[in-house]
Amino acid sequence: MSRAAERLRLLISHLDRPPATIVSFLRAAPTSAQSFSYSSPQRLRYTDNTDLLTPEQRLFFEENGFILIKNLVSEEDIDKFRKEFERVCRQEVKVPGMVVMRDVAIVKSEFVPDQKAVSKLQDFQEDPELFRYCSLPQILKYVECFTGPNIMAMHTMLINKPPDAGKKTSRHPMHQDLHYFPFRPADRIVCSWTAMERVDRQNGCLVVLPGTHTSTLREHDYPEWEGGVNKMYHGVRDFDPTLPSVHLEMEKGDTVFFHPLLIHGSGMNQTQGFRKAISCHYASADCYYIDVKGTTQENIEKEVKEIATRKYDLDDGFEFKDTWAFKGRLVQGERTSL
Secondary structure (H helix, E strand, O other), X not given: OXXXXXXXXXHHHHHOOOOOEEEOOOOOOXXXXXXXXXXXXXXXXXXXXXXXXXXHHHHHHHHHOEXXXXXXXXXXXXXXXXXXXXXXXXXXXXXXXXXXXXXXXXHHOOOOOOHHHOOEEEOOOXXXXXXXXXXXXXXXXXXXXHHXXXXXXXXXXXXXXXXXXXXXXXXXXXXXXXXXXXXXXXXXEEEEEEEOOOEOOOOOOEEEOOOHHHOOOOOEEOOOOXXXXXXXXXXXXXXXXXXXXXXXXXXXXXXXXXXXXOOEEEOOOOOOOOEEEXXXXXXXXXXEEOOOOOOOOHHHHXXXXXXXXXXXXXXXXXXXHHHHHHHOEEEEOOOOOO
């Protein structure tokens, strides 16, 4: 360990008690996606000292809002997740509560009803094989650095980004995940996103705007795209495309962890293959639900309630938070609040 890193480790052990300000001057750790220089004062507010992240990695996340860990999930596990995904697509297994989503352009195309027609599986908490991803020890070790020891798996997805059908609908608008969540605090929520194969700019890798996690939740809505936008794919209103961005090119098994206020999205899949990734949003079990009425999240609350009412024949008595309490699962520690 370098002398600078050793000094920072000692500093961090003190800074974890009362918050304090230090000058960030290290470069990104080898496991991060890019190298960034640190030049501005930074508070250590986004990570806990669990002795897993190095000082360099903690400072990188504090500054940028994400960190990429190489080769975290085994090829064997990923292949099992892929096989289970294919079983779901072939309708060999019915999973309660799972939402099977299709690209708006593919639904009207000539594709046969197998995995080529499915762009995303959402809420797979009742599928034991897929949900096993959410409790992998190597994933939870990192999650604890952001949420603390009591961990809830709140939102699950397997993304199967299709080849773009010429309408650019395989894009995902730039957005903040917190827009979808009626629970807080944001600093105790984190996403793990694992590449199930190589992802790059050609097949639509994640694009992140470093440092945007330090701002507030922006207003979201459907972007006005000529080719149409997939259901629930809200994006930041008045997004500035000139903001500095980073394309996260990843190998199979690489995993990125990022803050729910980090602005991110993905581009078109310009290949003939399907770009797969599996992810889970975690929150501290000590988080609490909020009422989003009168806030910028009111539009997503209305949309989710309308979908739930149609799908499950519910009355108007249920609340937005009820849909989250229903699908949240404890994966480590105690369920204290959520």
